[in-house]
Amino acid sequence: xxxxxxxxxxxxxxxxxxxxxxxxxxxxxxxxxxxxxxxxxxxxxxxxxxxxxxxxxxxxxxxxxxxxxxxxxxxxxxxxxxxxxxxxxxxxxxxxxxxxxxxxxxxxxxxxxxxxxxxxxxxxxxxxxxxxxxxxxxxxxxxxxxxxxxxxxxxxxxxxxxxxxxxxxxxxxxxxxxxxxxxxxxxxxxxxxxxxxxxxxxxxxxxxxxxxxxxxxxxxxxxxxxxxxxxxxxxxxxxxxxxxxxxxxxxxxxxxxxxxxxxxxxxxxxxxxxxxxxxxxxxxxxxxxxxxxxxxxxxxxxxxxxxxxxxxxxxxxxxxxxxxxxxxxxxxxxxxxxxxxxxxxxxxxxxxxxxxxxxxxxxxxxxxx
Numbered sequence: 001x002x003x004x005x006x007x008x009x010x011x012x013x014x015x016x017x018x019x020x021x022x023x024x025x026x027x028x029x030x031x032x033x034x035x036x037x038x039x040x041x042x043x044x045x046x047x048x049x050x051x052x053x054x055x056x057x058x059x060x061x062x063x064x065x066x067x068x069x070x071x072x073x074x075x076x077x078x079x080x081x082x083x084x085x086x087x088x089x090x091x092x093x094x095x096x097x098x099x100x101x102x103x104x105x106x107x108x109x110x111x112x113x114x115x116x117x118x119x120x121x122x123x124x125x126x127x128x129x130x131x132x133x134x135x136x137x138x139x140x141x142x143x144x145x146x147x148x149x150x151x152x153x154x155x156x157x158x159x160x161x162x163x164x165x166x167x168x169x170x171x172x173x174x175x176x177x178x179x180x181x182x183x184x185x186x187x188x189x190x191x192x193x194x195x196x197x198x199x200x201x202x203x204x205x206x207x208x209x210x211x212x213x214x215x216x217x218x219x220x221x222x223x224x225x226x227x228x229x230x231x232x233x234x235x236x237x238x239x240x241x242x243x244x245x246x247x248x249x250x251x252x253x254x255x256x257x258x259x260x261x262x263x264x265x266x267x268x269x270x271x272x273x274x275x276x277x278x279x280x281x282x283x284x285x286x287x288x289x290x291x292x293x294x295x296x297x298x299x300x301x302x303x304x305x306x307x308x309x310x311x312x313x314x315x316x317x318x319x320x321x322x323x324x325x326x327x328x329x330x331x332x333x334x335x336x337x338x339x340x341x342x343x344x345x346x347x348x349x350x351x352x353x354x355x356x357x358x359x360x361x362x363x364x365x366x367x368x369x
Contacts, residue, residue: 035247197307
């Protein structure tokens with residue numbers, strides 16, 4: 001009896017599966033990219049539209065929608081290779097399109113990431129196509145800009161935002177990304193950033209603080225009463241943000257291996273701990289829990305664990321969650337009311353404040369992928 005032919009999808013040699021392609025790594029990286037994208041669209045879109053006053057909801061949502069689209073086009077036209085391409089300056093890559101078929105179907109590679117490991121020269125070369133890496137890193141760039149938007153909700157005109165997004169992406173984000181992840185001078189110095197603590201959160205924090213300062217404070221009536229227009233939608237957006245963070249930190253190693261598993265567990269442990277600490281502090285000092293406070297605690301925990309999610313032990317994730325749920329709480333609930341500078345900025349600055357406090361716990365060694 002003749003052996004039936006093997007379906008093409010299960011043959012050993014597939015026409016679109018080169019020797020270097022690892023199907024598991026490729027599938028996980030595309031899944032992680034989608035999860036990170038969902039954090040922005042619709043996660044942060046829903047959070048921003050629901051956490052502000054009703055009169056600002058549509059503008060806030062549109063800022064996210066526009067930023068996601070604008071960053072993608074700028075990214076593939078020039079910015080990806082400014083961040084992950086060949087070196088132009090120690091802190092900047094040579095800008096060029098990332099649209100050519102030959103370039104995108106080749107093996108992913110970060111050309112300037114060459115470094116020494118145990119006497120051997122190693123370059124970051126994940127086992128999947130360049131198209132996968134381009135899109136994965138786009139989702140990080142997009143969420144950075146969208147996090148920055150949180151500091152100017154209800155303050156910035158949409159036309160000003162439309163001009164700001166491509167300029168900031170090109171002249172600010174790409175500098176940090178190349179310096180730390182693309183093989184720039186900080187990478188070569190051995191500075192570690194597991195999944196965006198510096199490139200994303202400190203970057204958006206400093207930019208948000210600066211933007212909020214120069215745009216100016218909200219009207220006094222708006223500052224005194226700033227209720228969310230839809231708490232349930234805010235919780236839905238927060239849930240998407242939390243679940244998407246598994247792709248954020250789990251995809252950082254560029255592979256589906258043990259570091260990804262540890263990173264995902266630590267991410268969720270830190271977020272849950274921070275949420276509970278923030279909620280308990282609200283109960284202790286104000287007599288009742290706050291839904292908005294719980295969401296803020298969740299976010300501080302997620303951001304705090306990011307720079308070391310795949311590097312620290314899980315008990316340390318609990319410690320980091322405790323600190324990230326308490327230090328920002330004091331900053332927002334006590335110092336914010338006493339400091340005129342803090343009254344001009346928004347939640348983005350608080351991320352920067354506690355992150356700089358926590359980051360010293362992460363051991364300074366180079367991440368090898």
